[in-house]
Amino acid sequence: MTTHSPAADLRLSDASSARVLRAIRFHGPVSRPEIAATTGLSVATVGRATAALSAAGVIRERPELMHDGSVGRPSIPVDVDPTGPVAVAVHIGLHRSVVAICDLACRILAEHAIPTPGRDPEQIADELSAVAFRLLDGHRDRPLVWGGIATAARLTGPGRIDHELLGWVDVPVAELFADRIGVPFSVAPHVEAMAAAELLVGHETHEGTTLVVYAREHLGSALVIDGAVHRPRAGSAELAHLPAGGVDLLDDRGAGLLDVVGDSGLVRAAALHGIGVGSVPELAARARHDTVAEAILVERATVLGRLVGLISSITRPDSVVLCGQAFTDHPRYLSPLIRATRETRLSGGAPDLRVSTAGGRIQQFAAMAVALDVIAADPTAALASRRLSTAS
Missing domain, CATH: 1.10.10.10 (Winged helix-like DNA-binding domain superfamily/Winged helix DNA-binding domain)
Structure with missing residues (x-):
């Protein structure tokens, strides 16, 4: 089907x-x-x-x-109504994917993360759909009405994406999940979905321009203009290949900014300085008693802050929202990051700066924003169409 x-x-x-x-x-x-x-x-x-x-x-x-x-x-x-409809929210990451069940109150009722199962889209859809059904088993008394997918991809058509990191070309990802789970699925690039999450749960109204910047194992930005996420026809803004600038401890191999400040780049930089860790959280724990580990994390925060300042100087937003674990998991390094944003002087003053309300669950919230998007746009019409579809 x-x-x-x-x-x-x-x-x-x-x-x-x-x-x-x-x-x-x-x-x-x-x-x-x-x-x-x-x-x-x-x-x-x-x-x-x-x-x-x-x-x-x-x-x-x-x-x-x-x-x-x-x-x-x-x-x-x-x-x-706490017994009302629910939706399935899926975030497909390069190394880690998460499935969540949410309701129309924008509450995440259940969630489960797994290592992304390979690169084959059919296998990923199979395994993540199986996770969804296990989570839905605890909410079988509530109608399932929609699904959403957020991932670092470019839309090529309705429900279809190119995903450079996973090697996907024009994959009908929404159809793969819809066929397995039995409800319509929407899909959106994940940084734009994160911007939509700020609209969904951040503030009741939205005026002006907000710049959303994401950093973890992917770098991206999106603009929200008067309550609408800007979606460039050519795809989301590409930040990964920007030059990193001068760095002392980070490992700049010339492959671009993401290679330097992404989680893998930090682990690689730590190894170059004799610090054997397998993840950024391990590096952060080490930094509490290791000055070199601390300096590596401060330098990443500084480089990211300069990036935020640069994008702000081009887009001139009223406010900036920082998303992703590179920002949310390490509040100790927000001070050097904020100082670095101010190295780029802006006439008229700097924009307001804050960390996403979703914190370390931004991937789940981004997927939820996609899953609830059609319903949030016109809940009575969307749910009426689902009832007619089910009846037929």
Whole structure:
């Protein structure tokens, strides 16, 4: 069975049902008049939207939470139904992949990570789908409605990707998962998906421009402009092959920035200085009592900070969000990173800088943003189409 795989839109929706559900997620339990005040929608529009969301099993009424003296149905608070629909979120990494089950309240209910099983797309889809079914077994009483995939790839068509690191060319990855799991899957490049995660769970509204920078075993950036993730036709911005600049302890073999500051590059640099570690967390633990290990991590933070400053000078965002374990797992090195961002002088002042709200779970949140994208854009229409599809 082939299931239609719609493209992820990755933007805040103006649909009334989307605005109402968003207000409930951020403020619930909340009454209909309070939703109207928050969204600017009329009470009648909110009433129609909440009725449709309730009929779709997305929200529930909470009469036990009514304030003393309040009367009438509009005053009954509503929140997202904890027994409502769920979605499958998949992040495919070069070395590590993770599958999560999430709900329409943007809660991750279960997750499991495994080493990425080889490079063959069929094998990866088989093994990650098996993980998904094991996780879904604990939520079998809830309807499964959608799936999403985030990975370091370039879209070549609806649900199809080129993945240079995995050696994939025009692979129908959404179809592979949809056929195995039985619901539509959307797919998006993972840095753009991380930017969408900031829209989904970071703030209720979004104005201006936000630059999202990701660093771990991949480097990337994306722009969010007035509530929409910018998706260049040619694919995400390519940072991996930028020059690293002058480094003292890191190992610059001339292959570009990612080779120098990625996790593998740090382990290689440590080995060159007689530090035998197998991972960056091991190097960070060693750095607490080893000055050379400490200096290696400080130098990576400095190089990444200069990168953030350079991209900021070109894109001139209002704010910058740092994503990925290179930033989130090592808060001790944020100070040298921030200092390095300021080496690039910006007229008009530097943008606000913060670490992603998703922290070390950014891969899961990115995949969740893709899995919930079509539903978040118009929940009543999307879920109605799923019911019709299941019935047929």
